[in-house]
Amino acid sequence: MQFRIGCAIWAYREWIGEFYPGGSRNADLLSLYSRRLTTVEGNTTFYSVPDRATIDRWVEETPPGFEFCLKLPRTVTHQGRLAEQRADAIAFLNQMQGLGDRLGPLFAQLPPSYSPDAFEDLSQFLHAWPREAQLAVEVRHADWFQAPYATQLHTLLAELNIGRVLLDSRPIYDCPDDPQLHSERRKPKVPLHMTMTTDFSLIRYISHPEAGMNQVYLQAWATQIASWLRQDKRIYFFVHCPLEQRSPTNVRYFQHLLEQQGIPVPALPWNQLEAPMTQLSLF
Numbered sequence: 001m002q003f004r005i006g007c008a009i010w011a012y013r014e015w016i017g018e019f020y021p022g023g024s025r026n027a028d029l030l031s032l033y034s035r036r037l038t039t040v041e042g043n044t045t046f047y048s049v050p051d052r053a054t055i056d057r058w059v060e061e062t063p064p065g066f067e068f069c070l071k072l073p074r075t076v077t078h079q080g081r082l083a084e085q086r087a088d089a090i091a092f093l094n095q096m097q098g099l100g101d102r103l104g105p106l107f108a109q110l111p112p113s114y115s116p117d118a119f120e121d122l123s124q125f126l127h128a129w130p131r132e133a134q135l136a137v138e139v140r141h142a143d144w145f146q147a148p149y150a151t152q153l154h155t156l157l158a159e160l161n162i163g164r165v166l167l168d169s170r171p172i173y174d175c176p177d178d179p180q181l182h183s184e185r186r187k188p189k190v191p192l193h194m195t196m197t198t199d200f201s202l203i204r205y206i207s208h209p210e211a212g213m214n215q216v217y218l219q220a221w222a223t224q225i226a227s228w229l230r231q232d233k234r235i236y237f238f239v240h241c242p243l244e245q246r247s248p249t250n251v252r253y254f255q256h257l258l259e260q261q262g263i264p265v266p267a268l269p270w271n272q273l274e275a276p277m278t279q280l281s282l283f
Contacts, residue, residue, distance in 0.1 A: 001065060002229055003265040004039035004104070005237045005255060007247045008204075019248040034062040036270035037251060039104060041204070041238045042070040045092075046109070049073055055098040067104030069202060069236055070096060077108050081118070082125035089125070093133055104236060105134035107165050107202055112188050115141040116149040119156075126160050136163030136202045140188040150193070157197035164197045171208040171217050172242060194224050200234035207250040209243040218254050226263045 010033035016024045020032050033040065044050070050058070058068065073092055076085040089108075096103055110122075122137075129135055137157060143149050157164055173189050205221070207214050225235055239254070241247040248270075255268045 001266050003235050006037040006039040008041040008043050008240050014245045031061040034066040039067045042068045046071040046074050069104040072108045078111050081121050083121050086128045105136050107136040109138045112140040116143050136165045138165030145191045161198045163200050165202045167204045168192050169206040172206050202236045204238050207241045222257050
């Protein structure tokens with residue numbers, strides 16, 4: 001499966017009654033999620049590392065082909081030098097290996113304060129990362145997107161076969177101010193460089209709550225993803241939204257857009273359960 005699509009979380013009770021069947025229990029949400037979408041970003045591990053019993057349960061509750069793309073803990077990425085946290089990072093990786101074939105690429109989200117001044121620290125950390133384990137990096141300091149640092153970062157990631165997390169926050173910034181966007185506008189406003197450094201990439205798309213405001217951006221993504229799939233690249237596409245209730249609808253709309261254009265993406269399991277939402281007819 002070269003294309004997977006999902007949200008940042010699964011345990012969101014406000015999805016019950018629309019995305020999840022009415023009356024669903026908290027204990028059932030991961031199972032229900034994994035039978036509708038094909039991957040999850042897994043922000044939970046940023047705050048707490050699951051124990052082995054939890055990992056075993058995640059495997060039991062999800063079908064083959066589903067993948068978790070988990071964030072490295074904040075104790076690794078947000079507490080000083082990365083190189084000093086190498087042992088903890090590898091311990092986290094070893095713990096997550098319990099997911100077996102449910103484990104997708106892990107990713108390191110670096111804080112906005114982590115600038116190119118720390119390039120050597122980042123290089124040491126990435127050189128110590130096991131080559132057989134897939135990792136992607138998300139940078140948030142603005143200087144990483146400017147010459148010469150953008151080229152240095154790209155070269156480092158490409159040489160080590162490390163992926164690049166692409167954060168697309170344009171839908172919530174390139175529009176009039178709106179109180180419902182304030183929570184997501186805490187995310188950095190950084191340029192979008194549609195470049196890949198290895199054979200996979202994680203895309204974090206911060207969608208606008210109003211579906212029509214996403215159309216121009218998702219159309220551009222559809223064109224780019226079609227090109228990458230022709231090159232045999234592997235894409236993980238994660239949809240966020242300031243109003244989290246709307247994330248699944250935006251996922252489904254993008255899937256519909258890809259299918260309409262004949263882009264060879266796997267069928268969305270959700271669409272096998274019920275007819276597509278009527279909102280799709282608005283586009």
